[in-house]
Amino acid sequence: DLFFSLHPLRNSRFLLPVFVGSRFSIYKWSNDGFFQHKVHVEGRDLVFIGLSGKEFSVPSFRSCVEKVGQYIEMETAIIPVTPITPTDNNDLVSSEVQPNKRRRKKSIVWDHFTVETVGDGCIRACCNQCKKSFAYITGSKLAGTSHLKRHIALGICPVSRQRNQQASDTKTANATYEPRKRQRATPGFANIPFNQERCNHEIAKMIIMHEYPLHIVEHPGFIDFARTLQPQFNMVSFNTIQGDCVAMYLNEKQRLLNFINEIPGRISLTLDLRISNQTVGYVFITGQFIDMEWNLHRCLLNVVMVPSPDSDCALQQAVVSCLSDWHLENRLFTLGLDQSFSNVNINQNLRALFSVRNPYMLHGQFLIGNCFARVTSLLAQEALWSVGETVKKIRDSVKFVKTSDTHEETFFGLKEQLKVPSMKDIFIDDQTKWNTTYDMLAAACELKQVFLCLETSIPDYNIAPSMDDWKQIEILCTYLKLFFDAVSILTGPTYPNASAFYHEVSKVQLELTHAAMSNDPFISNLTKPLKEKFDRYWSDCFLVLAIAVVMDPRFKMKLVEFSFSRIYGDDAGMWIKIVDDGIHELYLEYIAQALPPPETFVEERNGSIIPEQNGGVILKTEPPEDGYLHEEGYLQEEQTHEAAPQEVSHHEVAHQEDSHHDVAHREVSDQEVDSQEITHQEEASQEVPSQDPLISIGDGLSDFEVYISEISGSHQMKSELDQYLEESLLPRVQDFDILGWWKLNKTKYPTLSRMASDILSMPFSTVGPDSVFDTERKKMDNYHSSLRPVTLEALICAKDWLQYGGLSQSCDGNVKMEF
Numbered sequence: 001d002l003f004f005s006l007h008p009l010r011n012s013r014f015l016l017p018v019f020v021g022s023r024f025s026i027y028k029w030s031n032d033g034f035f036q037h038k039v040h041v042e043g044r045d046l047v048f049i050g051l052s053g054k055e056f057s058v059p060s061f062r063s064c065v066e067k068v069g070q071y072i073e074m075e076t077a078i079i080p081v082t083p084i085t086p087t088d089n090n091d092l093v094s095s096e097v098q099p100n101k102r103r104r105k106k107s108i109v110w111d112h113f114t115v116e117t118v119g120d121g122c123i124r125a126c127c128n129q130c131k132k133s134f135a136y137i138t139g140s141k142l143a144g145t146s147h148l149k150r151h152i153a154l155g156i157c158p159v160s161r162q163r164n165q166q167a168s169d170t171k172t173a174n175a176t177y178e179p180r181k182r183q184r185a186t187p188g189f190a191n192i193p194f195n196q197e198r199c200n201h202e203i204a205k206m207i208i209m210h211e212y213p214l215h216i217v218e219h220p221g222f223i224d225f226a227r228t229l230q231p232q233f234n235m236v237s238f239n240t241i242q243g244d245c246v247a248m249y250l251n252e253k254q255r256l257l258n259f260i261n262e263i264p265g266r267i268s269l270t271l272d273l274r275i276s277n278q279t280v281g282y283v284f285i286t287g288q289f290i291d292m293e294w295n296l297h298r299c300l301l302n303v304v305m306v307p308s309p310d311s312d313c314a315l316q317q318a319v320v321s322c323l324s325d326w327h328l329e330n331r332l333f334t335l336g337l338d339q340s341f342s343n344v345n346i347n348q349n350l351r352a353l354f355s356v357r358n359p360y361m362l363h364g365q366f367l368i369g370n371c372f373a374r375v376t377s378l379l380a381q382e383a384l385w386s387v388g389e390t391v392k393k394i395r396d397s398v399k400f401v402k403t404s405d406t407h408e409e410t411f412f413g414l415k416e417q418l419k420v421p422s423m424k425d426i427f428i429d430d431q432t433k434w435n436t437t438y439d440m441l442a443a444a445c446e447l448k449q450v451f452l453c454l455e456t457s458i459p460d461y462n463i464a465p466s467m468d469d470w471k472q473i474e475i476l477c478t479y480l481k482l483f484f485d486a487v488s489i490l491t492g493p494t495y496p497n498a499s500a501f502y503h504e505v506s507k508v509q510l511e512l513t514h515a516a517m518s519n520d521p522f523i524s525n526l527t528k529p530l531k532e533k534f535d536r537y538w539s540d541c542f543l544v545l546a547i548a549v550v551m552d553p554r555f556k557m558k559l560v561e562f563s564f565s566r567i568y569g570d571d572a573g574m575w576i577k578i579v580d581d582g583i584h585e586l587y588l589e590y591i592a593q594a595l596p597p598p599e600t601f602v603e604e605r606n607g608s609i610i611p612e613q614n615g616g617v618i619l620k621t622e623p624p625e626d627g628y629l630h631e632e633g634y635l636q637e638e639q640t641h642e643a644a645p646q647e648v649s650h651h652e653v654a655h656q657e658d659s660h661h662d663v664a665h666r667e668v669s670d671q672e673v674d675s676q677e678i679t680h681q682e683e684a685s686q687e688v689p690s691q692d693p694l695i696s697i698g699d700g701l702s703d704f705e706v707y708i709s710e711i712s713g714s715h716q717m718k719s720e721l722d723q724y725l726e727e728s729l730l731p732r733v734q735d736f737d738i739l740g741w742w743k744l745n746k747t748k749y750p751t752l753s754r755m756a757s758d759i760l761s762m763p764f765s766t767v768g769p770d771s772v773f774d775t776e777r778k779k780m781d782n783y784h785s786s787l788r789p790v791t792l793e794a795l796i797c798a799k800d801w802l803q804y805g806g807l808s809q810s811c812d813g814n815v816k817m818e819f
Helices: 064-076 147-154 158-166 171-177 196-210 216-218 220-229 238-263 314-326 344-358 372-386 388-402 405-418 434-446 448-457 467-490 497-517 521-549 556-594 633-643 650-666 670-687 702-715 720-726 739-746 750-760 789-803
Strands: 014-020 024-032 032-042 044-049 053-059 113-119 122-127 133-136 267-276 281-290 294-305 332-337 601-603 610-611
Touching: 044 650, 113 133, 133 267, 171 238, 196 216, 196 238, 216 220, 216 238, 216 281, 238 789, 267 314, 281 314, 281 750, 294 314, 294 789, 314 332, 314 344, 332 344, 372 388, 372 434, 372 467, 372 497, 372 521, 388 405, 388 434, 388 467, 405 448, 434 448, 434 467, 448 497, 467 521, 497 556, 497 650, 521 750, 556 720, 556 750, 739 750
Parallel strands: 267 332
Antiparallel strands: 014 024, 024 032, 032 044, 044 053, 113 122, 122 133, 267 281, 281 294, 601 610
16 A cells, blocks of 8 residues: 655656555655655544644644645745654665654644635634634744634634524534533633622622612613623622612621620620711711620611601611611610710610610610710811911912922922921821821921921912921811821721720820910810810710720739829829719619519429529529520629639639629628628528537537638639729730630639620710711712612711621521612
């Protein structure tokens, strides 16, 4: 089966194809000798390996010789080769000089493309379906096949996409025009099925998170954009996307409700009011609490529309709706609101509401609070207004420089000449954010030398502030920085716990008190009005703030004693006693909550009646409905005795808590408690007459041991709070985790830890991080006020929940909402 044929070439060279079975080689004959080129069969094509080692595909043998000749002429013009001469051992060529063997072409693109030569050294790949040509080989450069795969796999080929859509219902048609699947090199997005419901969900999530209008699904530009990305996507209607947003809100709300129901402690609420242009009010109610893992959470619970925001009952109705919606009737700890939209009647209505629905804590002192961010903002605005003319001169000077490129170049040229070391740049402030005004003034003060010399370089600049003006601005910036640093704790990535506020508030109180007594008339006139305003906030909140910082084991009462001595001077002792009495009274209220009702007989679970022994606590009492008697609560102190050797015995704890219960409800002195205990013991000994004629039992000293045990338990016993306060302070660490410390010590202080959980979750601000420096109260825009109340609440609340991350608690089932 050996034959040969000769084919003439343009340069008088010849090709000699030699076949042996299914393999053959093509030998080129020229004046320089023989050259070998191997050829093998791959599918319907003949694959030719050229002199450079590249593989070329030839569609049929009929054109094989001609095509190979063209390739040989192209390559020999580029690659110098050494001629091969036949050997005497009947081998046509020597195997020692054969070119390197390259791997076979296995790319799937050659099922859809044909190689065409368009000129010397230029070979292109032509799509068999749309006949579009792509670069493949240009000279010595090989373009590869990645762009060819994308043309087929991603549906870029219009003919292939059209045929796939028309024949999508038949498996055969798909196999004809879809790329061949391979196990080891599957395109990343080719096998992902289209999901219309998933797309609808993502659009609803996008609208919620970025506050896009619901009508975006009807905008032609957005519709064209979505169809370009996925032609199979059908754009949803306004009502459908509205229902999807509400359904997502209801799903997240159910998860949050399940999560809140499992927290062991109480929850605190804050109220913020926004008014629309139609004078309709919207009450934003935010909840703050600590979960079972001692993580602090702050989330928006409700947005309640009130038709008459000026009414005294508007806030009361909103709070009632929130408590009922989230099942918090008996679990409210504190309520914070902005005093700018509240008055005496509103506060009285809220207190009357909670006196029925919620027990008071510390006679209601935890009930109504004020917003620290709002108070600080009012102080900053008061300070800026007091030197308003000077601030205006600085602002006009900054505008003069920043509104002209020539003036700005001259300004920075002077800065370089004067070698001013400041790295700050001047900018025009936003008067709705007082912190931007502070930053503008602070940057201008560092560049005041440039402003003073600017008049000599620019004759038109005639509004330069004087040296006295700059001195006033520097003093003003000192106190603006004090306010800025105080409220900066509210702008961090995480909301601070309640103990962090005492440091900032007490520092502001101390500095204003000291500045108001300054001998400098400008400083005293500037700070006296500020101190009067801040004194009202301090008098309302100092007790709550102090109790919160006492729960920090690094400070306890020591920081209160230190700071009060600097604020109150000789009268500090009286104010320190108020804090000490307040925290002990609050602790007694938590003790009273954990105790069972004072009944003579208690029914056991099996139905038998057990009388109380000497007024002691029966440990089989069911926990109260408010959920505070949980597995880590007061009634398990017998178990914690083994884990903490320093704890007192269960009998002593029960006796202690019963005594505290009597103190909390009868307000008797320590001497009265001791006399009541002695009288109670005498009555108990008289109730059961002895049947034995002898009083002593055994050696007569066993009763003595009981006596010693009783008196040691009554006189040396200390409460959890006293033990906590008497222990040494922890070292001050910058990144100390106070909640983590209480989590580790909750078995040591079961009752005190419950109180710490509620106290440390108290909020002192009613606004979010983006509104801390606002000088104006936010209004409800026209778009949101035009929505239905349920849609408005769904969009705003769901954004808050999605923005700050979902909760780990899962919800069973899906919620659907249709309009």
